[in-house]
Amino acid sequence: MAAKKVAGVLGATGSVGQRFILLLADHPDFELRVLGASPRSAGKKYIDAANWKQTDLMPKSAENIIVSDCSSANFKDCDIVFSGLDAEYAGPIEKEFVEAGIAVISNAKNYRREEDVPLVVPIVNPEHLDIIQQKLDTAKEAGKQRPGFIICISNCSTAGLVAPLKPLVDSFGPIDTLTTTTLQAISGAGFSPGVSGIDVLDNIIPYIGGEEDKMEWETKKILGSVSTDKSHVELLTPEEIKVSAQCNRVAVSDGHTECIALKFKNRPAPSVEQVKQCLRDYVCDAYKMKCHSAPEQTIHVLEQSDRPQPRLDRNRDRGYGVSVGRIREDPVLDFKMVVLSHNTIIGAAGSGVLIAEILLARNMI
Numbered sequence: 001m002a003a004k005k006v007a008g009v010l011g012a013t014g015s016v017g018q019r020f021i022l023l024l025a026d027h028p029d030f031e032l033r034v035l036g037a038s039p040r041s042a043g044k045k046y047i048d049a050a051n052w053k054q055t056d057l058m059p060k061s062a063e064n065i066i067v068s069d070c071s072s073a074n075f076k077d078c079d080i081v082f083s084g085l086d087a088e089y090a091g092p093i094e095k096e097f098v099e100a101g102i103a104v105i106s107n108a109k110n111y112r113r114e115e116d117v118p119l120v121v122p123i124v125n126p127e128h129l130d131i132i133q134q135k136l137d138t139a140k141e142a143g144k145q146r147p148g149f150i151i152c153i154s155n156c157s158t159a160g161l162v163a164p165l166k167p168l169v170d171s172f173g174p175i176d177t178l179t180t181t182t183l184q185a186i187s188g189a190g191f192s193p194g195v196s197g198i199d200v201l202d203n204i205i206p207y208i209g210g211e212e213d214k215m216e217w218e219t220k221k222i223l224g225s226v227s228t229d230k231s232h233v234e235l236l237t238p239e240e241i242k243v244s245a246q247c248n249r250v251a252v253s254d255g256h257t258e259c260i261a262l263k264f265k266n267r268p269a270p271s272v273e274q275v276k277q278c279l280r281d282y283v284c285d286a287y288k289m290k291c292h293s294a295p296e297q298t299i300h301v302l303e304q305s306d307r308p309q310p311r312l313d314r315n316r317d318r319g320y321g322v323s324v325g326r327i328r329e330d331p332v333l334d335f336k337m338v339v340l341s342h343n344t345i346i347g348a349a350g351s352g353v354l355i356a357e358i359l360l361a362r363n364m365i
């Protein structure tokens with residue numbers, strides 16, 4: 001058996017960072033060795049630095065790791081570094097890591113819009129990693145050292161949205177119009193400071209700063225295709241797809257729900273049964289590649305009239321699967337449905353781990 005790859009986590013004390021700790025404990029391919037967080041946490045044992053809020057206990061293996069500050073020198077032995085850094089600080093820190101030759105998979109928004117940075121939801125568009133492969137091949141051919149690189153994970157609500165869209169576009173052609181109204185969990189707002197109880201209890205907050213723009217833009221990159229020279233992603237244009245998002249914060253701990261409606265470009269549109277069958281039949285590439293964390297059932301089509309529900313359905317396929325229910329015809333567009341995805345697993349840390357498993361399967365780390 002091959003030796004495990006050494007992994008580090010930046011932002012290890014936060015909402016996403018804690019999920020990374022859980023997902024990497026006892027992982028067959030990765031050994032978590034280095035944890036980084038702010039100067040407030042650096043120098044402390046992880047158990048003392050992290051305000052642990054997960055329903056699973058903190059893994060013993062993480063408790064006594066001394067939290068480092070986020071300089072690349074502390075992570076130089078890592079084969080892969082996952083970032084759950086606060087976006088206010090992620091930009092320069094992640095840049096320094098890449099310049100130091102480190103492979104970074106980031107949850108932060110800072111580099112998602114860079115032309116040559118793949119924005120990857122691993123159950124949807126792992127082929128966008130070809131951009132990184134191209135960089136690695138070019139350096140190798142030139143006799144240079146393996147360069148550092150960054151891969152971004154999408155916004156958490158966008159990850160849930162694009163999962164059912166991918167097989168639908170593959171089977172029935174492009175989507176003309178897409179609307180989504182989200183009901184987002186409080187873990188999505190992070191822990192520092194996070195959403196306060198008095199704000200969210202018995203309440204719905206109809207605004208999440210920047211979220212609607214991110215959903216509308218990132219969808220066009222994720223559903224776009226890699227350029228012929230593999231240097232960048234060609235985004236779908238506003239003429240190719242119209243996307244409209246409305247985002248709300250609700251008093252749910254984990255799991256983002258989205259009420260979506262869509263219209264295909266091609267006529268006649270498929271039937272409801274064809275849409276359901278297409279979603280049921282979808283097998284993501286990561287599962288075909290036998291990646292450890294890949295969901296066996298990428299999309300769970302639920303037939304009960306009152307599902308999906310966050311508490312009951314967010315952990316399907318260990319949080320790597322996406323649930324879709326209430327698929328029906330829409331009198332304005334073609335179809336409407338309710339999508340549920342685990343925001344810190346397939347929407348964040350889980351996607352990071354699954355991307356790393358794909359990189360490993362492709363010998364890219």
Ligand SMILES: NC(=O)C1=CN([C@@H]2O[C@H](COP(=O)(O)OP(=O)(O)OC[C@H]3O[C@@H](n4cnc5c(N)ncnc54)[C@H](OP(=O)(O)O)[C@@H]3O)[C@@H](O)[C@H]2O)C=CC1
Binds near residue numbers: 042154155192
């Ligand atoms: N939560 C979610 O569902 C999703 C989050 N994201 C993105 O992932 C990232 C992390 O989010 P989340 O976990 O929710 O955020 P949190 O606020 O919970 O965690 C932020 C992390 O950043 C660290 N940090 C803060 N300031 C600094 C600094 N100056 N230097 C180094 N580290 C610092 C914190 O360390 P310390 O504890 O020491 O302060 C903590 O580990 C964000 O960019 C977010 O937008 C993306 C998708 C989904």
Ligand SMILES: N[C@@H](CC(=O)OP(=O)(O)O)C(=O)O
Binds near residue numbers: 108188208211214
């Ligand atoms: N804004 C998302 C989480 C998040 O931080 O997203 P992003 O990484 O795109 O800023 C939420 O509140 O649920």
